[in-house]
Amino acid sequence: MAAKSSGQLPVAKAINESLRASLEADPKVLVMGEDVGKLGGVFRVTDGLQKDFGEDRVIDTPLAESGIVGTAIGLALRGYRPVVEIQFDGFVFPAYDQIVTQLAKMHARALGKVKMPVVIRIPYGGGIGAVEHHSESPEALFAHVAGLKCVSPSNANDAYWMMRQAIESDDPVIFFEPKRRYWDKGVVDTSAIPAPLHEAHVARPGTDLTLAAYGPMVKTCLEAAAAAEEEGRSLEVVDLRSMSPIDFDTVQRSVEKTGRLVVVHEAPVFYGSGAEIAARITERCFYHLESPVLRVGGFHAPYPPARLEEEYLPGLDRVLDAVDRSLAY
Amino acid sequence: MTVESTAARGTSRSSSGKRTAAAKTAAKKAPAKKSASRAKRGSAPAQPELVQLLTPEGERVEHPDYAIDLKPEELRGLYRDMVLTRRFDSEATSLQRQGELGLWASLLGQEAAQIGSGRALRDDDYVFPTYREHGVAWCKGVDPANLLGMFRGVNNGGWDPNSNNFHLYTIVIGSQALHATGYAMGVTKDGADSAVVAYFGDGASSQGDVAEAFTFAAVYNAPVVFFCQNNQWAISEPTEKQSRVPIYQRAAGFGFPGVRVDGNDVLAVLAVTRAALEHARSGQGPMLVEAFTYRMGAHTTSDDPTRYRADDERVAWEAKDPILRLRTYLENEGLADEAFFAGLEKESEELGVSVREKIRTMPDPDTMAIFENVYADGHALIDEERAQFAEYLASFADADETAGTAGRGH
Ligand SMILES: Cc1ncc(C[n+]2csc(CCOP(=O)(O)OP(=O)(O)O)c2C)c(N)n1
Ligand SMILES: [Mg+2]
Numbered sequence: 001m002a003a004k005s006s007g008q009l010p011v012a013k014a015i016n017e018s019l020r021a022s023l024e025a026d027p028k029v030l031v032m033g034e035d036v037g038k039l040g041g042v043f044r045v046t047d048g049l050q051k052d053f054g055e056d057r058v059i060d061t062p063l064a065e066s067g068i069v070g071t072a073i074g075l076a077l078r079g080y081r082p083v084v085e086i087q088f089d090g091f092v093f094p095a096y097d098q099i100v101t102q103l104a105k106m107h108a109r110a111l112g113k114v115k116m117p118v119v120i121r122i123p124y125g126g127g128i129g130a131v132e133h134h135s136e137s138p139e140a141l142f143a144h145v146a147g148l149k150c151v152s153p154s155n156a157n158d159a160y161w162m163m164r165q166a167i168e169s170d171d172p173v174i175f176f177e178p179k180r181r182y183w184d185k186g187v188v189d190t191s192a193i194p195a196p197l198h199e200a201h202v203a204r205p206g207t208d209l210t211l212a213a214y215g216p217m218v219k220t221c222l223e224a225a226a227a228a229e230e231e232g233r234s235l236e237v238v239d240l241r242s243m244s245p246i247d248f249d250t251v252q253r254s255v256e257k258t259g260r261l262v263v264v265h266e267a268p269v270f271y272g273s274g275a276e277i278a279a280r281i282t283e284r285c286f287y288h289l290e291s292p293v294l295r296v297g298g299f300h301a302p303y304p305p306a307r308l309e310e311e312y313l314p315g316l317d318r319v320l321d322a323v324d325r326s327l328a329y
Numbered sequence: 330m331t332v333e334s335t336a337a338r339g340t341s342r343s344s345s346g347k348r349t350a351a352a353k354t355a356a357k358k359a360p361a362k363k364s365a366s367r368a369k370r371g372s373a374p375a376q377p378e379l380v381q382l383l384t385p386e387g388e389r390v391e392h393p394d395y396a397i398d399l400k401p402e403e404l405r406g407l408y409r410d411m412v413l414t415r416r417f418d419s420e421a422t423s424l425q426r427q428g429e430l431g432l433w434a435s436l437l438g439q440e441a442a443q444i445g446s447g448r449a450l451r452d453d454d455y456v457f458p459t460y461r462e463h464g465v466a467w468c469k470g471v472d473p474a475n476l477l478g479m480f481r482g483v484n485n486g487g488w489d490p491n492s493n494n495f496h497l498y499t500i501v502i503g504s505q506a507l508h509a510t511g512y513a514m515g516v517t518k519d520g521a522d523s524a525v526v527a528y529f530g531d532g533a534s535s536q537g538d539v540a541e542a543f544t545f546a547a548v549y550n551a552p553v554v555f556f557c558q559n560n561q562w563a564i565s566e567p568t569e570k571q572s573r574v575p576i577y578q579r580a581a582g583f584g585f586p587g588v589r590v591d592g593n594d595v596l597a598v599l600a601v602t603r604a605a606l607e608h609a610r611s612g613q614g615p616m617l618v619e620a621f622t623y624r625m626g627a628h629t630t631s632d633d634p635t636r637y638r639a640d641d642e643r644v645a646w647e648a649k650d651p652i653l654r655l656r657t658y659l660e661n662e663g664l665a666d667e668a669f670f671a672g673l674e675k676e677s678e679e680l681g682v683s684v685r686e687k688i689r690t691m692p693d694p695d696t697m698a699i700f701e702n703v704y705a706d707g708h709a710l711i712d713e714e715r716a717q718f719a720e721y722l723a724s725f726a727d728a729d730e731t732a733g734t735a736g737r738g739h
Contacts, residue, residue, distance in 0.1 A: 066537050067535070
């Protein structure tokens with residue numbers, strides 16, 4: 001087992017340790033992508049891996065995302081378990097064809113005879129003041145596709161374990177890494193028995209209203225819940241962790257208790273995962289709901305230039321505004 | 330002639346002051362035919378020739394296929410362009426360090442590749458750049474301050490591409506090669522004799538979009554010049570990670586000529602690009618120019634090249650500096666006097682001051698700009714979201730007035 005200690009690790013380092021442990025545990029695991037070798041990735045998530053596992057297993061690829069994912073599919077057909085890195089959210093689209101038309105459908109087309117244990121790591125989301133194509137949240141474009149699984153950890157411990165589980169999964173997993181949380185530290189317990197990959201987690205219990213989020217917005221929701229507490233409101237925060245499948249049972253249990261739900265994500269709300277959650281929870285909890293399910297997220301506009309992202313991104317105020325509106329019903 | 334391998338990575342280099350007539354490049358008449366046989370795995374093919382008209386030592390040499398005859402003021406003009414471009418670039422790098430820009434992609438070392446090709450263009454020629462073509466933008470008359478907006482984070486583009494026939498910077502690697510090709514197809518349909526230049530990097534040469542652009546350009550005989558600045562690196566990956574053959578040789582497989590030019594020799598780049606543009610204009614279709622150069626700085630201000638490349642490589646390329654060699658030539662031939670250099674120094678200072686001034690007074694966009702220009706014909710949802718957001722923001726103003734409390738930060 002690689003990860004030696006259960007100390008405090010930043011999210012990026014937790015993923016690094018997870019990749020290391022996976023490379024050690026299974027010789028079929030490969031890491032591939034642009035600049036993942038010597039540089040260790042632009043976020044250093046693969047730092048030191050090529051040095052320790054060699055160029056055959058930690059592979060600097062040509063600059064071609066369709067090539068990266070397409071060859072990962074071929075490697076998977078040959079029995080490997082590729083973990084590919086897409087450098088930034090906005091650069092996954094050259095690979096979108098391979099992901100949607102090939103990766104997602106291969107298992108079904110082969111009557112279940114072949115497996116596609118491919119993990120596609122995508123640092124996603126905003127908040128780092130980057131130029132365009134470096135701050136997007138395209139998860140709905142993948143969650144919408146049958147055959148793919150989509151997850152996003154919100155903290156270091158989940159980052160470690162969810163990556164290990166994603167690599168062990170025989171299905172393709174799009175692993176959305178909340179890039180603005182890469183440097184947030186948390187305790188990583190490498191000896192714990194992790195929760196199932198697609199299970200949601202109640203990150204903070206409460207009674208008045210449920211906030212559901214994943215990835216970078218979990219922290220925002222926890223902060224909102226703390227702020228609301230000062231105003232005498234008890235918010236429950238559900239960390240969904242997985243956007244496909246979604247653990248509706250956990251959300252349902254929470255909403256049956258609180259009667260109110262606000263879903264928060266950075267991605268645009270129009271056709272976003274919040275829409276799916278709102279619909280399902282309304283179907284499941286209609287008689288428990290005290291107010292309509294509300295969504296907080298991005299607008300139907302391109303991700304704005306960095307100087308506007310603070311206003312664009314859902315923050316404490318936007319979340320609490322939705323909480324106010326929900327409670328006002 | 331200096332044949333430069335991608336250095337420090339094992340292959341041999343040679344350097345000599347003269348070239349032979351046998352060293353013809355593949356351009357025009359003879360698209361590289363034999364290239365493929367050279368690429369046998371494990372063999373160490375001789376490095377291909379590159380067109381050079383001015384040696385690193387500042388000596389004029391001739392090339393059988395590419396001649397150039399410039400007046401002294403034209404030579405001084407190229408020198409001025411390169412000096413001012415470098416000045417602008419270094420100013421931008423400092424502005425990033427001072428927090429005025431979020432990011433900067435420096436062109437340091439690539440001035441000759443950009444000025445040489447940029448000065449070969451006519452006004453009606455259209456350029457599709459990457460994110461590093463500050464020198465080409467200069468040649469096309471784009472206000473340098475405009476280039477900074479995107480890097481400062483006040484816009485996602487920032488200029489009207491049609492006002493200078495200089496398209497927006499494109500960050501998604503390789504995309505613009507197809508746009509350039511399509512634009513060139515349109516030029517042909519219009520019966521015009523303009524040409525189009527698609528700039529891209531060595532790394533970009535791996536992208537499917539670039540290969541598809543080659544295909545389309547060849548099939549439609551589009552008047553497009555594919556101008557690849559091989560600066561030896563795609564972030565941390567050396568060119569060998571992208572290609573087993575020299576990039577210019579790829580053109581042969583698509584059925585159009587490719588040529589490698591010394592990208593640090595502004596005269597050679599100018600001559601070769603002129604020829605390539607003429608090739609396009611005269612109905613002969615696309616051509617690939619590989620400008621062999623070097624990214625002297627980091628990939629961007631976010632990058633730390635010490636993690637992946639040795640300093641001696643950089644030092645070796647310093648000796649081939651594009652500006653220095655032209656200066657040596659101008660001085661040795663008595664083509665520019667002290668007053669010229671002093672005047673340029675002053676102009677360079679003034680450019681620095683004006684760029685700093687412009688960036689520091691560049692206003693932040695209005696919040697509501699988020700909703701602007703998303704559609705040409707409008708969209709009901711945007712109208713709704715804009716109104717809701719305006720109301721939401723106004724609620725803070727009301728709260729501020731009544732309770733005197735500030736918002737909690739969005
Ligand atoms: C489709 C896509 N993938 C990845 C990136 C991230 N990226 C930005 S620049 C770059 C390297 C580009 O190298 P090259 O084409 O040689 O141009 P250079 O930066 O050297 O000018 C990479 C991988 C991107 N911008 N777009
Ligand atoms: Mg390059």
